[in-house]
Amino acid sequence: MEIFKELIAIWGAGLSTLLALIKIWELWSSRRRIEVSYNFVGLPEIGNDIIIRNLSDKPMTVTYWELLFCEKKAFKWVPYRNENPADGTSDIYIAGHSSIKLNFSGPKYFAWGHKALGGKRLYLNLYIAGKRKPVKKLVYEG
Known part of the structure; x- marks a missing residue:
């Protein structure tokens, strides 16, 4: 059960990092040039x-x-x-x-x-x- 909680935490951290990178890319590409x-x-x-x-x-x-x-x-x-x-x-x-x-x-x-x-x-x-x-x-x- 302990391993299952750690895997979910790692998966959540990875997913949130990926979504944050996507958001940063969207902001960067839509900046005023x-x-x-x-x-x-x-x-x-x-x-x-x-x-x-x-x-x-x-x-x-x-x-x-x-x-x-x-x-x-x-x-x-x-x-x-x-x-x-x-x-x-x-x-x-x-x-x-x-x-x-x-x-x-x-x-x-x-x-x-x-x-x-x-x-x-x-x-x-x-x-x-x-x-x-x-x-x-x-x-x-x-």
């Missing part, structure tokens, strides 16, 4: 595009964003210029497994490349509904 890429063009009338991709299956809302031009000062990347959305811009909804483009044409156009940025970096801060801190993504390394 964001990718940022770019499509830069040399013509101000066409403009530069920054593409935000939602790689997870959950939709997300970007409440605010900042495009930061950063330079290195004493082991830290410090912004020296930034671009923000136009006044009155509302939340940006990104469905699961989809993307949006932010276009910078006309007066919002910026030069890019090694000559223009000269070792500086371009970051995008995304303020997402439900998160306290912004998500900072490297867009371009000049």
Whole structure:
């Protein structure tokens, strides 16, 4: 009878461990994943595009964003210029497994490349509904 109780305890411990691992895997695979890429063009009338991709299956809302031009000062990347959305811009909804483009044409156009940025970096801060801190993504390394 003692062996039977030990076998049931071992079986219960193994089963609960397996179920905990499955739950951790589900949480890990359904986490919010964001990718940022770019499509830069040399013509101000066409403009530069920054593409935000939602790689997870959950939709997300970007409440605010900042495009930061950063330079290195004493082991830290410090912004020296930034671009923000136009006044009155509302939340940006990104469905699961989809993307949006932010276009910078006309007066919002910026030069890019090694000559223009000269070792500086371009970051995008995304303020997402439900998160306290912004998500900072490297867009371009000049």
